[in-house]
Amino acid sequence: xxxxxxxxxxxxxxxxxxxxxxxxxxxxxxxxxxxxxxxxxxxxxxxxxxxxxxxxxxxxxxxxxxxxxxxxxxxxxxxxxxxxxxxxxxxxxxxxxxxxxxxxxxxxxxxxxxxxxxxxxxxxxxxxxxxxxxxxxxxxxxxxxxxxxxxxxxxxxxxxxxxxxxxxxxxxxxxxxxxxxxxxxxxxxxxxxxxxxxxxxxxxxxxxxxxxxxxxxxxxxxxxxxxxxxxxxxxxxxxxxxxxxxxxxxxxxxxxxxxxxxxxxxxxxxxxxxxxxxxxxxxxxxxxxxxxxxxxxxxxxxxxxxxxxxxxxxxxxxxxxxxxxxxxxxxxxxxxxxxxxxxxxxxxxxxxxxxxxxxxxxxxxxxxxxxxxxxxxxxxxxxxxxxxxxxxxxxxxxxxxxxxxxxxxxxxxxxxxxxxxxxxxxxxxxxxxxxxxxxxxxxxxxxxxxxxxxxxxxxxxxxxxxxxxxxxxxxxxxxxxxxxxxxxxxxxxxxxxxxxxxxxxxxxxxxxxxxxxxxxxxxxxxxxxxxxxxxxxxxxxxxxxxxxxxxxxxxxxxxxxxxxxxxxxxxxxxxxxxxxxxxxxxxxxxxxxxxxxxxxxxxx
Numbered sequence: 001x002x003x004x005x006x007x008x009x010x011x012x013x014x015x016x017x018x019x020x021x022x023x024x025x026x027x028x029x030x031x032x033x034x035x036x037x038x039x040x041x042x043x044x045x046x047x048x049x050x051x052x053x054x055x056x057x058x059x060x061x062x063x064x065x066x067x068x069x070x071x072x073x074x075x076x077x078x079x080x081x082x083x084x085x086x087x088x089x090x091x092x093x094x095x096x097x098x099x100x101x102x103x104x105x106x107x108x109x110x111x112x113x114x115x116x117x118x119x120x121x122x123x124x125x126x127x128x129x130x131x132x133x134x135x136x137x138x139x140x141x142x143x144x145x146x147x148x149x150x151x152x153x154x155x156x157x158x159x160x161x162x163x164x165x166x167x168x169x170x171x172x173x174x175x176x177x178x179x180x181x182x183x184x185x186x187x188x189x190x191x192x193x194x195x196x197x198x199x200x201x202x203x204x205x206x207x208x209x210x211x212x213x214x215x216x217x218x219x220x221x222x223x224x225x226x227x228x229x230x231x232x233x234x235x236x237x238x239x240x241x242x243x244x245x246x247x248x249x250x251x252x253x254x255x256x257x258x259x260x261x262x263x264x265x266x267x268x269x270x271x272x273x274x275x276x277x278x279x280x281x282x283x284x285x286x287x288x289x290x291x292x293x294x295x296x297x298x299x300x301x302x303x304x305x306x307x308x309x310x311x312x313x314x315x316x317x318x319x320x321x322x323x324x325x326x327x328x329x330x331x332x333x334x335x336x337x338x339x340x341x342x343x344x345x346x347x348x349x350x351x352x353x354x355x356x357x358x359x360x361x362x363x364x365x366x367x368x369x370x371x372x373x374x375x376x377x378x379x380x381x382x383x384x385x386x387x388x389x390x391x392x393x394x395x396x397x398x399x400x401x402x403x404x405x406x407x408x409x410x411x412x413x414x415x416x417x418x419x420x421x422x423x424x425x426x427x428x429x430x431x432x433x434x435x436x437x438x439x440x441x442x443x444x445x446x447x448x449x450x451x452x453x454x455x456x457x458x459x460x461x462x463x464x465x466x467x468x469x470x471x472x473x474x475x476x477x478x479x480x481x482x483x484x485x486x487x488x489x490x491x492x493x494x495x496x497x498x499x500x501x502x503x504x505x506x507x508x509x510x511x512x513x514x515x516x517x518x519x520x521x522x523x524x525x526x527x528x529x530x531x532x533x534x535x536x537x538x539x540x541x542x543x544x545x546x547x548x549x550x551x552x553x554x555x556x557x558x559x560x561x562x563x564x565x566x567x568x569x570x571x572x573x574x575x576x577x578x579x580x581x582x583x584x585x586x587x588x589x590x591x592x593x594x595x596x597x598x599x600x601x602x603x604x
Contacts, residue, residue: 002071002072002073002074002086002096002097002098002189003020003021003024003025003071003072003098003188003189003190003193004024004069004070004071004096004098004155004156004157004176004187004188004189005017005020005021005024005069005070005071005186005187005188005189005193006067006068006069006070006096006157006159006167006169006186006187006188006212007020007066007067007068007184007185007186007187008066008067008068008166008167008184008185008212008213008214009066009181009183009184009185009214010066010183010184010214011066011184012064012065012066013034013036013064013065013066013067013068014034014036014056014059014063014064014065014068016068016186016197017034017036017056017068017069017070018034018052018056018070019193019196020070020186020188020193020194021034021052021056021070021071021072021193022052022053023190023192023193023195023241024072024188024189024190024192024193025051025052025072025593029051029052029072029073029074029593030049030050030073030074030075030080031047031048031049031050031055031072031073031075031080031081031082031084031085031086032047032048032050032051032052032054032055032056032070032071032072032073032085033045033046033047033048033055033070033071033073033085033086033087033096034046034047034055034056034068034069034070034071034087035068035069035070035087035089035094035096035159036063036064036065036066036067036068036069036159037065037066037067037068037159037161037164038064038065039064039065041161041162041164042161043089043092043094043159043161044063044065045087045089045094046059046063047071047082047085047086047087048082048085049080049081049082049085050080052072055085067159067164067166067167067212068159069087069094069095069096069157069158069159069167070087070096071085071086071087071096071097073085073086076100076123077100077104077121077122077123077124078120078121078122079121083119083120083121084120084121084122086122086124087128088120088122088124088125088127088128089128090116090125090128090129090131090132090133091132092132092160092161092162093128093131093132093158093159093160093161094128094158094159094160094161095124095127095128095131095156095157095158096124096156096157097124097127097154097155097156098154098155098156098174098175098189099152099153099154099155099172099173099174100123100152100153101123101124101126101127101150101151101152101154102151102152103150103151103152104122104123104126104152107126107130107149107150108125108126111126111129111130111133114133116129116133123152126150127146127150127154127156127158130145130146130149130150131143131146131158131160134146138163139158139160139163139166139168139211140166140168140209140211140220142160143156143158143168143170143209144170144209144222144224147170147172147209147222148222152172152173153172153173153174153352154170154171154172154173154174155169155170155171155172155173155174155175155176155189156169156170156176157169157176157187165213165214166211166212166213167185167187167211167212168209168210168211168212169187169204169209169210169211169212170204170208170209170210170222171204171205171206171207171208171209172206172207173206173352173355173356174189174350174352175189175190175203175204175348175350175377175378176188176189176203176204176210177189177190177191177194177201177202177203177204178201178202178203178204178210178212178217179191179194179197179198179200179201180198180200180201180202180217180231181197181198181200183214183215184214185212185213185214185216185217186198187210187212190348191234191374192241192393192395194234195234195240195241198234199233199234200231200232200233200234201231201232201233201234201376202217202219202229202230202231202232203229203232203376203377203378203381204219205227205378205381206378207221207222208220208221208222208227209221209222232375232376235375235390240392240393241393241395248396248581248591248592249394249395249396249592250396250398250400250487250581250591250592251581251591253394253395253396253400253401254400254401254446254574254577254578254581255446256391256392256401257400257401257404257405257442257446257574258439258440258442258443258446259439260389260390260391260392260401260402260404260405261404261405261408261438261439261442262439263390263391263392263405264389264390264391264405264408264409264412265408265412265435265436265438266390268412269412269432269435269436270432271432273419273425273428274419274425274426274428274429274431274432275415275416275419275420275428275432276412276413276415276416276419276432277416278387278412278413278416280385280386280387280388281369281385281386281387281413281416282384282385283341283385285420288416288417288420288421289420289421290339291319291339291340291341291417292319292320292337292339292340293319293320293321293337293339293340293341294310294313294314294319294320294321294322294340294341294342294343295321295322295323295324295329295340295341295342295343296309296310296321296322296323296324296342296343296344296345297323297324297325297326297329297342297343297344297345297354297357297358298323298325298326298344298345298346298351298354299325299326299327299346299351299353299354300399300482301347301398301399301402301403301479301482302345302346302347302351302354302399302403302406303323303324303325303326303345304403304475304478304479304482305345305403305406305407305410305479306323306343306345306410307323307474307475307478308407308410308472308475308476308569308570309321309323309343309345309371309406309407309410309413309414310322310323311471311472311475311566311569312407312410312411312413312414312566312567313410313413313414313417315414315566316414316415316417316418316423316427316431316566317414317417317418317420317421317423318418318421318422319417319421325353326344326351326353326354326356326357327353327357329357330353330356330357330360336361336364336365336366337366338365340366340367341367341369342358342361342366342367342368342369343368343369343370343371343413344357344358344368344369344370344371344372344379344383344386345370345371345372345406346370346371346372346377346379347372347373347374347389347394347399347402347406348372348373348374348377349370349372349373349374349376349377349378349379349380350374350377350378350379351379354379355378355379355382358370358379358382358383359382362382362384367384368382368383368384369383369384369385369386369387370382370383370385370386370387371386371387371389371406371409371410372386372388372389373388373389373390373391373394373402373405375388387409387412387413389402389405389406389409390405391405395592396591396592397486397487397592397593397594397597398483398486398487398577398580398591398594400577403479403573404442404570404573404574407569407570407573408435408438408570411431411435411566411567411570412435414431414566415428415431415432415435418431430564431564431566431567433564434563434564434566434567435567437563438563438567438570438571441560441561441563441571442571442574444561445558445560445561445571445574445575445578446574446578448558448559448575449578449582451558452558452575452578452579452582453578453582453585455542455556455558455579456578456579456580456581456582456583456585456586457582457583457586458513458540458542458556459484459490459513459515459542459579459583460488460490460582460583460584460586460587462490462511462512462513462540463490463491463511463512464490464491464492464493464512465481465484465490465491465492465512465513465514465515466492466493466494466495466500466504466507466508466512466513466514466515467480467481467484467492467493467494467495467514467515467516467517467576468494468495468496468497468500468514468515468516468517468530469494469496469497469516469517469518469527470496470497470498470523470526470527471521471523472519472521472565472566472568472569473497473517473518473519473527473569473572474494474496474497474517475569476517476569476572476573476576477494477495477515477517478494479573479576480492480494480515480517480573480576480577480579480580481493481494481515482494483576483577483579483580483581484579484580484583486580486594486597487580487581487583487584487589487591487594488580488583488584488587488589489584489587489589489594489595490583497516497526497527497530498526498530500530500533500534501533505533505534505537508533508534508537508539509537509538509539510538510539510540512539512540513539513540513541513542514531514534514539514540514541514542515541515542515543515544515576515579516530516531516541516542516543516544516545517544517545517572517576518543518544518545518546518549519545519546519565519568519569519572520545520546520547520562521565521568528549528550528553531543531549531553531554532553534553535552535553535554540554540556541553541554541556542554542556542557542558542579543556543557543558544557544558544560544572544575544576545557545558545559545560546559546560546561546562546568547559558575558579560572560574560575
């Protein structure tokens with residue numbers, strides 16, 4: 001969940017590292033640091049607790065050099081502090097590390113017994129000492145030897161002032177991307193740090209190392225076997241990582257949703273047969289008809305989108321489907337059935353719990369599809385097939401446009417599987433038309449932002465909230481509650497509306513508002529009755545609905561355009577994003593960088 005950037009070439013590395021770290025700060029922002037090899041061969045290091053600009057903003061003019069490495073941290077071992085910030089140094093070696101070294105305490109004890117002075121509380125510092133104590137002639141061999149002693153996950157970059165002609169990188173469970181340019185080379189944990197410098201990248205695989213020199217690169221495995229990679233093109237450009245007139249990336253990304261949905265749909269709807277073209281699934285019709293169950297796995301918002309996706313698949317394709325947190329799935333020794341289709345969801349394609357679940361499924365012979373946003377990411381490469389979201393870069397920690405795009409892609413998958421099975425052409429046309437209408441309907445919702453902001457200011461004055469919904473509305477409520485917790489720091493719990501009377505209703509009263517998701521379906525009457533129970537106890541209600549409820553229940557309503565009933569959850573979720581955003585704005589929080597969280601969770 002930390003950010004790494006590295007550069008080697010004829011230019012001064014410091015401005016390149018500082019720019020790259022600023023672009024990666026959404027991956028971790030409690031401390032930052034960089035190390036460069038000066039022209040005289042000395043190792044220069046600056047690191048500190050706090051944001052990137054606090055570390056890099058007042059560097060002296062003499063702080064120059066190349067090669068260089070930089071890091072922005074999300075704490076796992078040791079609190080945020082100057083000493084715990086990366087890079088970690090031993091002798092002439094400097095290391096930056098993402099991941100967790102599971103046997104760090106054992107290694108620290110051995111190093112201390114050998115006379116090493118460890119200055120931090122981190123697991124990462126042991127890597128610098130292991131590398132520095134190697135007697136290997138080449139830096140890459142010293143790194144390889146050190147990694148053979150390590151148990152855990154890592155994405156690392158290493159420089160050595162005694163061997164300043166190279167940077168060594170390695171990956172196991174935490175992403176590392178090489179950037180290829182003319183007579184200079186880059187590396188990072190995310191392509192966000194590379195845009196503007198190169199359009200050619202190489203993604204390292206788990207168990208792989210790379211050596212960068214100004215003239216090129218080579219890759220090899222932990223057992224020293226050479227590997228080969230063909231560079232891939234970066235889809236995004238530098239402008240994709242700018243706020244472009246918005247106060248926050250989250251606001252920008254909420255407003256990008258109509259265009260993101262259009263990209264997700266582009267070229268994928270078949271007007272002749274009223275189905276979806278998804279060649280990346282690698283499923284022929286016979287294989288699709290043989291599916292007896294669908295299991296979706298993901299973490300956080302990816303899991304909630306999976307709940308919506310499972311409902312879509314079950315309703316349209318009539319295949320039993322459910323969703324489960326990937327972190328739970330991988331540890332409960334699941335029964336992997338040959339006729340079950342598994343779908344792994346991850347915005348980054350690098351979420352460690354989801355990646356580990358995919359690898360366990362593949363080991364047991366399961367068929368796994370990936371729904372990811374980042375081309376070439378680890379989950380995309382591990383899966384048997386899948387669909388890219390094409391939502392564009394998402395910088396804010398809170399997922400918005402990728403959540404919506406994922407739900408839309410699930411709609412395409414459900415339509416595809418349904419038309420292969422028993423969904424009629426008429427229903428296929430209905431769903432396809434509903435999908436085509438989504439971008440315009442999302443624009444209608446965004447046009448109500450001022451009204452939603454007014455309701456959000458009311459919500460921000462409360463200590464927390466209930467979110468409720470039934471069937472199609474319940475996973476929407478769960479995602480809405482997640483957003484309020486993430487960025488407004490207000491306690492929010494989501495319940496099926498029918499469950500309030502089985503316990504949580506004891507908490508309802510004037511000081512605890514309820515946000516109700518009310519699609520205009522055959523459960524509307526029951527949902528209205530739930531609101532009556534809340535109002536009988538003087539609980540405030542904010543409704544997200546197709547039609548306004550009885551004004552005696554609430555006048556605080558956001559009206560959402562109707563879609564096809566199966567697709568309604570996609571639209572009902574958009575106002576809840578704006579509600580959380582404006583509540584956080586009213587409370588003065590750092591919306592794009594919420595406390596204790598980071599964007600890409602690459603640790604357990």
